[in-house]
Amino acid sequence: MTTAENLSEKVRDFIASPRKMLINGKWTDAASGKTFETLDPSTGESIVQVAEGDREDVNRAVAAARTAFEDSPWSRMAPSAREKIMHRLADLMEENADVLAELEALDNGKNVAVARAVDVQLAIDYMRYMAGWPTKIGGDILPMSVPYAPDAKFMGYTLKEPVGVVGQIIPWNFPALMASWKLSPALASGCTVVLKPAEETPLTALYIGELICQAGFPEGVVNIIPGYGHTAGAALTEHEDVDKIAFTGSTTVGKIIVKAAADTMKNVSMELGGKSPAIILPDADLDIAIPGAASAIFFNMGQVCCAGSRLFVPDNLYDKVIDGLANEANNMKIGPGLNPENMINPLVSQIQFDRVMSYIDSGRGEGAEVIAGGGRSGDTGYFVEPTVLAKTTRDMKVVQEEIFGPVVCVQRYGDVSEIPALANDTVYGLGASIWTRDVGNIINIVPKIKSGSVWVNCHSILDAVMPFGGYKQSGYGKDMGKEALDSYLETKAVCIMA
Ligand code: NAP
Ligand code: MG
Secondary structure, three states, X not given: OOOOOOOOHHHHHHOOOOEXXXXXXXXXXXXXXXXXXXXXXXXXXXXXXXXXXXXXXXXXXXXHHHHHHHHOOHHHOOHHHHHHHHHHHHHHHHHOHHHHHHHHHHHHOOXXXXXXXXXXXXXXXXXXXXXXXXXXXXXXXXXXXXXXXXXXXXXXXXXXXXXXXXXXXXXXOOHHHHXXXXXXXXXXXXXXXXXXXXXXXXXXXXXHHHHHHHHOOOOOOEEEOOEOHHHHHHHHHHOOOOOEEEEEOOHHHHHHHHHHHHOOOOEEEEEOOOOEEEEEOOOOOHHHHXXXXXXXXXXXXXXXXXXXXXXEEEHHHHHHHHHHHHHHHHOOOEOOOOOOOOXXXXXOOHHHHHHHHHHHHHHHHOOOEEEEOOOEOOOOOOOEOOEXXXXXXXXXXXXXXXXXXXXXXXXXXXXXXXXXXXXOOOOOOOEEEEEOOOHHHXXXXXXXXXXXXXXXXXXXXXXXXXXEOOOHHHEEOOEOOOHHHHOOEXXXXXXXXX
């Protein structure tokens, strides 16, 4: 049991006994009877045992989702009735927002106040935003000509229909938010779902499952199977009766899933990794750009798919920016996320800790200069100091590969004309930021950056209305915004001859 103190009564209750999986509206043990531990990353201690889903559980969940899709009223329900249930879920999430934030901080390690203000609030906002869509999803009436049947009259129209049973696989960095990113558009479209949260952080998805049961969804519309990727996740991606896989995670696993899904020609959407540039232009306001570049990488300990992990600085500002950035890094308070004053919290797991530390060693080995951080903090939990690597160059492993930790690689440049090539110099294309006061720079540079999001004088700003997703090996399909609906809907063309 975790030693975390001062937990609210609701959170204590929730972790007082092993958590089960949600299949067909009922909380059930794994068919194998197996459980796994979820850990508190600030201590490495167990929080609670969780049912470990595998192929048999996935089979049962998919069968429930299929029955719900074909026979329950969900996909044929009046759109306004579907909206009402989704709004009820958003209301319940709002009422329980503090509980969700606390559970997130406990399970993932992150700052509880940030989890409340950012992760959980965005999760609620997006559920609410999508709750407004069912009454607005419609097709078109199309003016048909049919040149080879000039004497007949035709009417053409399109119907938007839910894709069907959707398997959703999500990562551990924003567990509640990722659950909402996936569930909200699927539910708005009328799909039914089997969701597999990350093994490291199953708790907030399971808590949202409790709220789903209270909100009035028909049984089997949402099924939640905690478990491991190579077992439960693989069973979901290979399942013949799953129509679509929506995945957020690493590019490496994304490629495995696309290949597995190809056998049954599933619709897939992929939100994958990144190595996003933050680009300070010579005219930038450094009072904004330096703290902005720091938060672009250190927010959520760099465990952000669009983190500004490559920082580009012009020669004439280099020393000033490096000093300012080191100062920001050295002044961040490090400690457990349940204390809201601690802005640098543990990484999610021992595996991530080891991975990030080995990248820092690799950077040193390849000649990068450690200007701040570079080591472990404390001797329990998975704390890594916010780290600034200077004198990095394009060919270094730390510059090309996603570290997914609080490590920024600073590169210098001479002329603004070099920017597009530098920004696009990885296999990824998820996000980018430019820091400038010159609108001409914005107009010229934004179209040349190959990434799904570009922020100007800010970084990683997300909102329910803004579509989010990658170019290149950062994936395809969008989360958030109305674009997220596209991949959960089929378009049926209907032609009537008069
Ligand atoms: P990951 O290792 O790719 O895991 C993501 C999810 O996939 C987990 O639920 C995992 O299960 C599951 N999985 C692993 N192997 C699988 C397999 N063979 N078949 C089916 N599912 C499988 O990624 P992560 O380390 O959790 O998350 C970090 C990565 O996610 C980073 O690369 C980051 O950039 C990316 N990310 C992208 C976005 C975006 O929107 N583009 C957002 C957040 C994160 P387990 O529970 O066993 O791990
Ligand atoms: Mg955990």
